[in-house]
Structures are given as C-alpha cells and as structure tokens.
Amino acid sequence: MAEIVIKGVAKDFGAFTALHSVDLTIADQEFMVLLGASGCGKTTLLRIIAGLETPSQGEVWIGGRRVDHLPPRARGISMVFQNYAVFPHLTVFENIAFGLRMAKVTGTEVDRRVRRTAELMHIEQLLKRYSGELSGGQRQRVAVARALAMEPDVILMDEPLSNLDALLRLEMRAELKGVLAESKTTTIYVTHDQVEAMSLADRISVMNGGYIVQADRPTEVYRNPAARFVGSFIGNPPMNFLPAKSEGAGRWHVAGQSFAGPQGSAAEFAIRPEDLHPSDTGLSAEVRVVEPLGPHTLVTAQVAGQPFRAVLDSDRHITPGEVITLAPVPDRIRWFDPETQKAIA
C-alpha cells in the first residue's frame, strides 16, 4: 500500500522558483502522469519525491510515512531515468541485480528476481551483455527491469520513452502500461508528450510555471480543462479561443453570433477543433490552409481576425480562400474567465 501525499511542496533554485506550493494526492496503485512543457517543474517534483532533491518547503508522505527527510533508499521507491543510467561497467544481469545486492538479498533470490523481471521485459537473452552492446530500446528495457526487480511500492519514471524512436515508443508504451498494471505499484510518470500522458494515465497532473493546474482523469482534462492553459496545451491541434462580449442574461456575442453561456460580465469562448461541423448558421471562417490527414481534414482559418482550427470530415472538399460556416456542438462549448484564466462552470 503506497499512497503518496504531497503537501505544500515548494522548491527554489536561488531566485528562480521551480515549484510553488504543490499539493497532490496519488492513490495506491494509481498511474499518475505529470505533464507539462520543459521548465514547468514536473521533473523537479519527481526528483523531490525520489529524494534526489530537497524541497524548500512542504512534506512528502509515502504509504503513511513522512519521507522528505529520508535518503532515496529509505523511501521504498525505484526509478527509471531519462537516459536510462544503465551502468556501463556492469552486465545486464548485474544492472538488474544492483538494487537487490545493495539490499543484501540472498544470491538465489537475486537470481530468481532478475530472471523473472528480465523475462517480463523480454531481455532474458541479454543478461550477459554490457550496456555498450545494447540498443536504446534494450537499455530502456534494462532500466525498467532494474526498477521492477526491487518490487517497489512506487516507481518513478522521468521521461522514460523520450529517447526512443517513434515506432519503438508506441510499442514500449503499450508494454509499460501492461507490466505496470500487473506489478500493482503506484507509478508517477513525467512526460511532455500529451499522447503518452493520455494513453497511460489513470490521472494526469498538468503543470505550468511551477503549479499543478489540473489533476484529473485524461478525458476530463481533455473535455473540461480547468484553465485556459490546459485547453491550449492538450489536444493536437489545441482548443480554439474567441473573445466574447456579454449581452446580459447569460447570452454572449461571439464573432457575430449569439451563444448561451455563464452569467457574468467577462468571458472567453472556447471550442475544440473536432467539435465543429459545417452548417448553414454558425461562425463564419475564412479558410487559409487545408491539410488532408486521411481520416479527416485539418482546416486552419480565421474567425473574427483570430486564428481558428477545425477538424472536419474528409468527404467535404474545401479550398483555401473559401468562407465556410462552422457550428460548434453546443454542449462542448467551454467558457474561461479572461482575468483568472480559469474555467467558468
């Protein structure tokens, strides 16, 4: 049982604040992804949980035990590093066995666990090799096997797939998900790749500028972004935003159209590109670029002078310069407060 609780954790590097008082609870056996652009503090948060970095403030609890003053080895964690950190001077076998040897596990047990995890990661034929004789994908497998062999309560992963080529990444992603689900560990996984985050996570914590902006299930993060940033960061292409003017009584004037929205005096209109469809009434869009992608067509247009994207059915023939009318799906329209950038319910 390893629930992870992070209470008010902050980290300063000199004058630079990498994390501003972060609070986060990760349930036992949950797969939590920390998602954000580089420099958002996600790796710093992971390293604080690992014990490789000391928080300037706050507490870290793992499995009901406060650990922020403990060294990494006393925290019941293991970790997969971005560059794998597979020791070059040890064979694959000794790499996987490293943590077990440090923990003074008996020889036969080391042997059993190394062979079992190696089998799990399909590297049992590589046990006698050195890391210099392995491909990137194989090294990745060794790094994961080494983490799993510890049978830890918590596995921390720092962008583990970012150094693999696209095809291999896809394959490893599916494999990781299966292996980790079976191992029943709590996983914290850092990535900047939203597709990876969506496909792996039980929950995603979207981070920006040292804050956790939203922590929720992937579909929730996608459908109901808690902040403008989440909408603009997640989704490819990202959400469209248009300024709105209040007409009073919950009606809003957006690009020449009237929409029902929240009460209030200021709001921004937002819609996902795939939640638009051509119609007789709606937002009038001047098409700039048309990119057929096979299953659908990505249209980049201008609406009321703002860049605006729509993902449309590929049956319809659209040419640049054409003016089309796009109707948003009513229950997919989202509203954001232009002041706080937060979603308006």
Add this chain to the structure above:
Amino acid sequence: MPRALPYLLLLPASLFLLVFFFYPFGLVVVESLTRGGEWTTENFTRMTGHWKFAPAFWNTIWLTAIVVPVQLIMALTMASVVQKLKTGRSGLLYIFAIPLGISDLAAGLIWLAIFEQSGFLNSIFHAFGIIDRPTLYLGYQNMWVIFLAVVLAEIWRATAIMMVIIVAGMGLIPKEYSEAAEVFGASRWQRFTRVTLPLLRPSLQTALILRILMAFEVFAVVMALGGTTLPVLMGETFQWQFQLQDRGVAAAYAMVILGLSVAFSLVVLRLLHVPKGARI
C-alpha cells in the same frame, strides 16, 4: 584530401622520433650487452655484484610503493571534493597545480631548506625550545628521515598531476549513474566504490602509469635531500656514467628501470582493464 596527406604530415615527427629516440635507445641496449666490443652479460653481473645495487633497487621500489598509493588516495579524495564544488573549482585546481610548475630539483631544494641543519624545521624547533642546538636530520645515521623527506617532497610535488587527470575523468561520468545508484540503495561509500571507481578506470590507468614511471625515475629530489646516502636506481645510473665512467653498467641500470616500467605498466593495464562494451 589525398589519403596519403595525414601520413605525410606526421612523417617529420615520426622520423625525428626514430632518429633521436629509437636509435639512441638501440645504442643503450647494445651498450648494456657489450663490453670492449664483445657481446656479454658482464655489465649486468657487475651491476648486481656491486653492494649498492640491492639498496638502490629496493629503495626505488619502496619509494614507489609508498608514494604512489598515498598520492592515489589523496588525489581521489581531493578530486571528489573539487568535483562537488559549485564555484571556485578552476581556481582551486590552479592552486593545486602550482607544484607541477616547479622542477623536481627545485622541489628537492625547497624541502632541503626545511630539513637541513640551518633549515626551517630546526629554526622552529629551536624557537619553541624543543631543541637546544640544530640537529642533523639528513645524515647517514638517520636514513629513514632522508627517506621520509623524499616521500614528503614527492607527494607534495606530484600529487596534483594525478588529481588533474582524475578530476577530468570524473567530469566525464554522467551524474545520472550516481543518482541511480543512490536510488537503488547505495551509500555514499558504495557509490564511490561501485560506480565512480569502476567508471574511472581509464583515467586511473593514465594517472597510475604516468606516476609509476615518474616514481621509478626519481632522481633530483633524492640527490638534493640525500646525495648518494640514499641510493636509487636513477642515481646509480648517473654515478656509473659520470663518476665511475662505466657506460656499460650505466646502460644496464637504464635497462633495469625500463624493465620495471614496462612490467608495472602492463600490470596496471591488466588490473584496470575495461572490457569492450563496458565503456561510458
């Protein structure tokens, strides 16, 4: 670029080495094995028959056996500390490297100024009332003091060269390895012995071979501090060549030093061998 160009560019240096290094080296080999134009091993029997050979040989070995390990430990410790520094690293490296800029004879003379009869050590002891009158430390009655003074001077003079090589080597080891070891339960000491040291093998090879060769050739420091009271191999080579005017025996001594150097270099290469595929 024509394929021959690099070889052509390296030709002058290669020729220079062949003519001015290998040719005289060959002459020394011949010299050690001939006497009056005849092939013989008499130079070697004369050398080993002389009463100073055994002390010279063992003094050289003991000096190396004491100085090099002490320097290795000091250099590793200092390099580890320097490695941790965030600022002032290069400044400290420059300070540590100062003795490297001093010739070994000058180094010997500096330590002589400390240990000799009118030296600093006597002055200090006298000033504190520990002794009534200056003592002769570096006399033949106190061989161990001469030995100790040579050890100190050598450590003071040549630890920095090992440290500089080791600092450079440590800089090449990615930080992630140490962090991974930390996460997987290694203590600070285990991280050093199980990760840093093995990954440092190529640098240790360079540092140790360089330093062992220098130690077998110890000469000026011993001359300054002990004269011929503390015989060493290089000193004896000098004696036979210039005092006793016997080039054959001097050449035989040179061959002994060469043999030791080659043997120990091979031992170091063997002990610190890094298998293919196990490099960083």
